[in-house]
Amino acid sequence: MTVSPATVDSSISPPLLEASGLSKTFGIIEVLKDISLTVRAGEVHAIIGENGAGKSTLMKILAGNHQPTRGEIRIDGAAVSFSGPVDAEDHGIVLVHQEILLSPDLTVAQNIYLGRELRKGLVVDDQAMRSGARQAIVDLGGYIDPDTIVSRLSIAQRQLVQIARVLLVPHRIVIFDEPTASLTPHETEALLKVIRDIRAKGVGVLYISHRLPEVKEIADRVTVLRDGRLVGSHDAADLQPADMARLMVGRDVAKLYPDRHAAEVRQAVLEVEGFDVPGFARDAGFTLRKGEILGFAGLIGAGRTELMEGLVGLRPAKGKVVLNGHPVSFTDVHSSLKAGVAYLSEDRKGKGLLLTKDLRVNLTLASLGKFIRGLQIDRKREAEALDRAIEDFDIRTGTKNILAGQLSGGNQQKLLLAKMMMLDPQIVIIDEPTRGIDIGNKEQIYKFIAALAEEGRSIIVVSSEMPELIGICDRILVMRTGRIVGEVQGEHMTENEIVELATGVNAGAVA
Amino acid sequence: MSAATTDTARVPKTSRDWDMAAIAPFVALALLLVLGYFANPNFVSIANLTNVITRSAFIAIIALGATYVISSGGLDLSVGAMVAFVASLMILFMNTGAIGDPMLMLVAAMLVALGLGAACGLANGLITTVGKIEPFIATLGTMGIYRGLTTWLSQGGSITVRDRELQQLYRPVYFGDIFGIPIPIIVIFATAALAAFVLYRTRYGRHLIAVGSNEEVARYSGISVQKVRTIAYVVQGLCVAVAVIIYVPRLGSTSATTGILWELQAITAVVVGGTALRGGVGRIWGTVCGAFILEIVGNIMLLSNFVSEYLIGAIQGAIIIIAMLVQRSLMRK
Numbered sequence: 001m002t003v004s005p006a007t008v009d010s011s012i013s014p015p016l017l018e019a020s021g022l023s024k025t026f027g028i029i030e031v032l033k034d035i036s037l038t039v040r041a042g043e044v045h046a047i048i049g050e051n052g053a054g055k056s057t058l059m060k061i062l063a064g065n066h067q068p069t070r071g072e073i074r075i076d077g078a079a080v081s082f083s084g085p086v087d088a089e090d091h092g093i094v095l096v097h098q099e100i101l102l103s104p105d106l107t108v109a110q111n112i113y114l115g116r117e118l119r120k121g122l123v124v125d126d127q128a129m130r131s132g133a134r135q136a137i138v139d140l141g142g143y144i145d146p147d148t149i150v151s152r153l154s155i156a157q158r159q160l161v162q163i164a165r166v167l168l169v170p171h172r173i174v175i176f177d178e179p180t181a182s183l184t185p186h187e188t189e190a191l192l193k194v195i196r197d198i199r200a201k202g203v204g205v206l207y208i209s210h211r212l213p214e215v216k217e218i219a220d221r222v223t224v225l226r227d228g229r230l231v232g233s234h235d236a237a238d239l240q241p242a243d244m245a246r247l248m249v250g251r252d253v254a255k256l257y258p259d260r261h262a263a264e265v266r267q268a269v270l271e272v273e274g275f276d277v278p279g280f281a282r283d284a285g286f287t288l289r290k291g292e293i294l295g296f297a298g299l300i301g302a303g304r305t306e307l308m309e310g311l312v313g314l315r316p317a318k319g320k321v322v323l324n325g326h327p328v329s330f331t332d333v334h335s336s337l338k339a340g341v342a343y344l345s346e347d348r349k350g351k352g353l354l355l356t357k358d359l360r361v362n363l364t365l366a367s368l369g370k371f372i373r374g375l376q377i378d379r380k381r382e383a384e385a386l387d388r389a390i391e392d393f394d395i396r397t398g399t400k401n402i403l404a405g406q407l408s409g410g411n412q413q414k415l416l417l418a419k420m421m422m423l424d425p426q427i428v429i430i431d432e433p434t435r436g437i438d439i440g441n442k443e444q445i446y447k448f449i450a451a452l453a454e455e456g457r458s459i460i461v462v463s464s465e466m467p468e469l470i471g472i473c474d475r476i477l478v479m480r481t482g483r484i485v486g487e488v489q490g491e492h493m494t495e496n497e498i499v500e501l502a503t504g505v506n507a508g509a510v511a
Numbered sequence: 512m513s514a515a516t517t518d519t520a521r522v523p524k525t526s527r528d529w530d531m532a533a534i535a536p537f538v539a540l541a542l543l544l545v546l547g548y549f550a551n552p553n554f555v556s557i558a559n560l561t562n563v564i565t566r567s568a569f570i571a572i573i574a575l576g577a578t579y580v581i582s583s584g585g586l587d588l589s590v591g592a593m594v595a596f597v598a599s600l601m602i603l604f605m606n607t608g609a610i611g612d613p614m615l616m617l618v619a620a621m622l623v624a625l626g627l628g629a630a631c632g633l634a635n636g637l638i639t640t641v642g643k644i645e646p647f648i649a650t651l652g653t654m655g656i657y658r659g660l661t662t663w664l665s666q667g668g669s670i671t672v673r674d675r676e677l678q679q680l681y682r683p684v685y686f687g688d689i690f691g692i693p694i695p696i697i698v699i700f701a702t703a704a705l706a707a708f709v710l711y712r713t714r715y716g717r718h719l720i721a722v723g724s725n726e727e728v729a730r731y732s733g734i735s736v737q738k739v740r741t742i743a744y745v746v747q748g749l750c751v752a753v754a755v756i757i758y759v760p761r762l763g764s765t766s767a768t769t770g771i772l773w774e775l776q777a778i779t780a781v782v783v784g785g786t787a788l789r790g791g792v793g794r795i796w797g798t799v800c801g802a803f804i805l806e807i808v809g810n811i812m813l814l815s816n817f818v819s820e821y822l823i824g825a826i827q828g829a830i831i832i833i834a835m836l837v838q839r840s841l842m843r844k
Contacts, residue, residue, distance in 0.1 A: 314731065333733040343731070351727040356791060357720075365721055366732040368714045376712045419732075 014077055016041045016204045017062070017093070017173055022071035024057055031057050032228045035071070039173055039204040044195060046207045046215045046236070049225035050248055050438035055208050058225065059175050062206070063095040064088030092172035096179060100158045102150045102165075109133035109146035112165045136164040140194050155300060156187035163194065174198060175206040180214060181436050184299045184464050185499065192218050210438060212241035213467075226250055249440050256443050257471030258450040266290040269458050270341075270427055272311065275319030280306030281482045284319070288427065288458045293449065295473035296462040297498045303482040304462045305346055308429050312336040312343040323427075337366060342425035344416055346432035346462070348409070352416045355405030359397070360386045362404045362415060367422035389418035394444060410441025417448060428452060429460040434468060446472050466495045478502050531841045536784050536800040536834075543807050550815035561693055563810045564803060568695035569594070569754045571802035573773060574780035575706045576632075576750030578798045580646075581781050582710070583743040584723040584790030587635055588650040590751050590777055592657035594770035597627045598755045599664045602765060606673050613677050625752045631657065632748020636741030654774070662767040671764035681760040695757050699799060702753055706746075707795040716793075719743060723790030779827060780805055783834040804830065 015038035024032040032054045039045050049055050060066045062073065064082030072079055075091055082088040085095070102111045109126070112133045118125040133146040142160045150158060159179065167174070176195065180188045188211075195218060199205055209215050215222060215236070222239055224231040224247040231247050239247075245256075270288040275281070281303040288294050296304045310317030313330030321328050323339060330336040336343070345351035353362050360382050364371055371378050371385070386400060393414040397407060404415060413433065420428065433449065434442045449472060453459050463469050469476050475489040478501035486501040488494075547554035554560075573590050580587045601624045610616040631653070638649040664670065672678045687694050710716035721729040722739045730736050759765065782788055783804055784797030808830065809823045818826070 332735065333731060334735060337733040345731050347727075350725070351731045354721060354724045354728050354791075356724060361717065361721075365717070365728075365734075368717055372714055377714060377717060 015039060016076065018074040018077070019062065020072050020074070022058065022061060022068045022073070024054075024061060024066060025069045030228060032061070032068075035225070035230050037223050037230070037233060039206060041172070041204055042199055042202045043220040044199050044205040044207050044218050046209065046219035046222045047225065048209065048212065048215055048222060048244055048248055049231075050440055053225040053248070053438075054228040055225055056177065057228075059095065059177055059206065059208060062088070062173075063093055063175055089169050089171075092170060093175070094166045094169050094171045094173070095175045096163055096166050096177065098177040098179070098181060100155070100162055102158055102162060104151035105149065107147050107149055108137075108144055108153070108161050111150055111161055112136060112146075112168060114165070116168075132168075133164065136168060137161070140164055140167075141190070141197065156183055156190070159183070159187075159191070160194075167198070171203060173204040173206065175208075177208050178210065178436070179207075180209060180211060185466065185495075186299065186503065188214060210436070212244045212439075215244065216241050224248055245439050248438075256439070256446065257468075258447045260293075260450055260453075260472070260474075266292070269324055271320075271322040273320040273322075275307070275310065275317065275321065277303065277306050277310035277315055277317040277482075280315070281310065281317075281479075284484050286477055286484060288460060290458055291453050291456050292475070293453050293459045293461060293473045295469035295476035296460060296479060297464075297466060297469050297476050298479035298502050300464060301481075302479040302502065304479050305431055307479070308343055308431060308460070308462060312341055312429070314343070337423055337425070340424075340426035341429070342366075342420040342423060342427070343429045344420055344431060344433070346435060348412050348416055348435075349405075353404040353412055353419075356403055358401060358403055359390075359395070359407075359415060360400070363389055363419050364422065366419055370422070385422065389415070389422075393418045393448065408438075408441075409435075410437040410445070413437055413441070413445060414448075417445070421452075425457070427458045427460070429462070431462040432464065433461060434463075434465065442468075466498055469498075470494070480504055532785050532838050533794055533797060535837055535841060536794075536797045536804065539783075539834075539837075540800050540804055540807070543804060543811070547807065547811045547814070550811050550817075554811060554814050559810070559814075561696065563806050564699070565693045565695045567802045567806035568699050569758055570773060570776045570780055570805065571699045571799050572702050572750050572754040572757075573747075574777040574784075574798045574802050575702055575795065576747030577774075577777045577781045578706070578784070578786050578793050578795055579710070579719065579743040579746045581778070581786055581788060582723045582790055582793030583719050583740050584726065585639060585740055585743060586646040586650065586778075587744060587747050588647065588774045589631070589635060589654040589657055590747065591770035591773035591775075592654045592661065593628070593631050593748065593751045594755055594758065594773060595661040595765060595767065596657040597624055597631065597752055598759055598765040598769060599661050599670050600624075600627055601755060601759060602670045602672050603664065605677055606670075608674070613674070613680050616677060617681055621756050624755050625749060628748040628750075628752025628755065629745050630748070631751070632745040633741065635748070636744030639744070640737040640740050658767070661765075661769075665765075665767050667767055669764050669766035672759070678760075678763045681763070683760075685757050685760040698753065698757055702750065703795055703799050706750075710793050710795055715739070715742065720791060720793060723793075725791070776805060776827075779831050782831055785838060801834075 017039040020036045022032055022035040023030065035058060047055050047058065057066065061068050064085045064087050074080065080091055103114065106114065109129045113129045118128045118132070130146045137144050137160060140160055140163060144153065144157055144161065150161065153161065179191055183191060192214065195205055195207065207219060219236040221233060222236050222244060223233040224244065226248060266289050268287045269290050273285045275284040284307055298304050306315060309315045311321065313332045313336050328339055330339070349355060354365070363386050364382050368377065371382050389395065390400070395411050395414045395418065397411065404412060407415060430449065433445055437445065449459055449461065461469060461473060470493045475487060476493055476498065477484050478486045478488065478498055480502055488497050544555060577587060577590065601620050604623050605616060605620045610619055635650055635653055638644055638653065639646045642649065684694055689697060710719065718729065718734050718739050721732070721734060722736050726736050780801035781798050784801030785794040786792055786798060805827055808826055812818050812820050812823055812826065
């Protein structure tokens with residue numbers, strides 16, 4: 001394995017971009033220390049690291065959003081200093097944001113040209129922008145009508161529009177910040193193809209991702225960051241995903257998924273039959289057993305989230321639901337929580353936690369009734385509950401007075417889990433439990449999920465990450481366009497079988 | 512800027528920054544008192560100050576209710592008209608002479624006012640929550656309705672308490688004092704203390720802030736968003752009723768123009784007090800402070816000679832903008 005950046009950097013062509021000794025200090029905290037890396041034309045250079053390793057800060061420095069405290073950036077050997085993102089763009093460095101930053105009410109063409117509209121005299125030249133937008137998307141290997149309103153597009157389509165918008169700027173280096181975080185395997189594959197095409201044009205690509213198999217697939221070189229320091233830059237060919245994980249975490253991550261002994265068949269706690277969520281799910285039926293972890297796989301838009309939201313009373317729905325032998329019908333979350341069914345939303349920041357409130361308020365929000373003494377909330381007991389939750393769920397925070405929005409994604413998920421477990425639910429439905437969470441925290445969350453099942457609770461995991469479903473579930477149900485189309489368990493729990501069911505086509509033919 | 516930056520930009524770095532924003536209105540009030548002293552030494556006399564604070568009572572009490580509505584993510588433009596409407600009906604009730612004993616009559620009239628206020632608030636709440644109409648539009652509508660009904664009841668003129676004895680009995684509620692403290696001031700602080708207790712210490716208060724902070728998170732946590740919001744409007748209606756109860760004895764009458772633009776003054780007091788207009792943060796004592804600031808600025812202008820008192824509206828307008836700028840800069844840190 002080649003390790004030092006110097007040895008890697010021995011190719012003949014001069015690097016397109018060279019960063020040396022970059023450091024960044026916020027206040028007294030040094031978030032980046034002495035980072036050096038190079039990007040050559042026509043390569044994909046992946047940056048990996050746990051949350052808080054400094055990847056985003058590094059990317060923001062390279063894209064002109066932050067100034068480095070120390071260190072130097074050279075383009076074609078000439079030192080540059082960016083006054084802002086626009087300045088970086090003028091030097092040909094563009095950034096594709098992780099989040100979709102499009103105006104939902106404008107059309108595809110209007111979004112792509114937003115802020116740099118083409119004009120004919122005093123009026124905007126819609127015709128030219130329309131054809132320009134159509135071409136830009138075709139260049140990326142897709143087709144979207146440029147007159148479509150963005151709010152009608154799927155997440156993957158929006159991302160394509162966003163990439164088209166960014167690539168409209170003359171560019172030599174494109175930075176992708178976790179572009180596949182909310183994509184299904186198929187959409188990811190399509191995106192990787194787009195990136196390969198960009199690379200083929202001689203553009204340098206910086207690629208940030210948590211998904212190591214995907215990094216292995218796309219990257220030519222991999223740079224690992226840990227705690228704001230450079231661990232090393234390697235040729236991707238020399239690393240397996242397991243090596244990457246070990247370098248990121250700094251220890252062996254031998255097993256990501258906890259050991260689970262095959263649960264004996266126990267009594268059903270939840271039986272669902274002929275359940276409809278109008279517009280999203282039809283005629284769903286399944287049984288959840290005590291102590292079981294049941295997975296829900298499917299493409300985004302297959303109706304998994306909506307089915308769960310319908311079950312717990314967040315959406316209008318009808319059908320037969322039997323809980324512990326008694327028919328139930330939940331019209332709001334209050335009633336489902338009371339019955340012992342908790343749902344953790346996939347949208348942690350938007351639906352799970354109050355980001356501008358502190359940890360204590362978030363922890364007890366769903367279970368305030370337990371903290372009432374007389375007319376008042378007992379803040380002392382709340383504080384004790386927070387101490388316990390921090391301990392039990394290993395929520396890593398310097399101070400307890402921090403706001404929920406300041407926690408890392410992994411710790412936010414732990415807090416959300418702790419919040420729902422305050423109610424001691426019998427059934428826990430977790431939607432995308434590890435989305436955007438680094439590998440160390442992932443491992444912990446899997447352990448928590450397994451432990452909850454061990455305690456005799458029944459768990460439903462909705463996830464778009466098939467390895468995680470296969471790794472932790474006893475059985476997996478697959479949904480396609482609103483229907484449960486199949487169940488896999490035992491040796492049939494493979495990505496191929498799931499993809500086949502999820503797409504309705506033979507997986508071999510698609511890949 | 513990726514997810515992380517946009518988030519941290521919106522989220523203050525520590526909870527201490529919020530405290531700075533909470534202290535700011537009180538610092539402003541202290542500065543005003545100093546300024547007032549230099550403008551006219553008589554300004555800081557006990558007599559003048561109790562006078563000023565007494566006059567701020569109506570706006571302060573209404574603004575306490577507005578703090579609830581705004582914290583929950585709502586808005587109520589109808590409060591000024593509601594004052595006129597509830598006051599008119601209250602006086603009309605007293606004028607029916609349905610109850611012979613004046614004391615009983617007075618108590619009954621107060622209860623009628625509270626009931627009417629709660630009903631008006633409930634109407635606002637249900638229209639916005641169950642009817643799902645934007646609070647701005649919904650309460651713009653009820654503002655017209657309450658004001659129009661008042662004009663109709665008074666036939667464009669005024670409605671006066673006819674019974675002399677009743678009027679005499681009622682007068683001390685505005686003009687009286689307990690141990691030298693004017694009753695309206697006691698009412699302000701008592702109402703504020705109750706409002707603060709409910710907002711900061713009870714489950715309902717916590718739910719209100721959660722709903723205003725992020726409606727979806729509240730819903731996914733099993734909180735009934737509609738119920739919490741509706742109750743906030745009822746609280747607003749009750750606060751309007753309390754304001755009416757101390758307003759009516761002041762003149763013993765009300766007219767079609769009573770309470771005009773009070774809704775804007777109440778919102779100003781809330782915002783100057785540090786409550787975020789987008790919801791999720793409620794500052795009861797800040798609101799009281801904001802109401803005092805508005806009244807004191809007017810008083811200083813009257814007592815001093817360097818600015819015409821006709822400019823009061825302009826100065827109050829400037830205050831709201833300055834308050835927002837100060838808050839913004841405090842939160843950025």
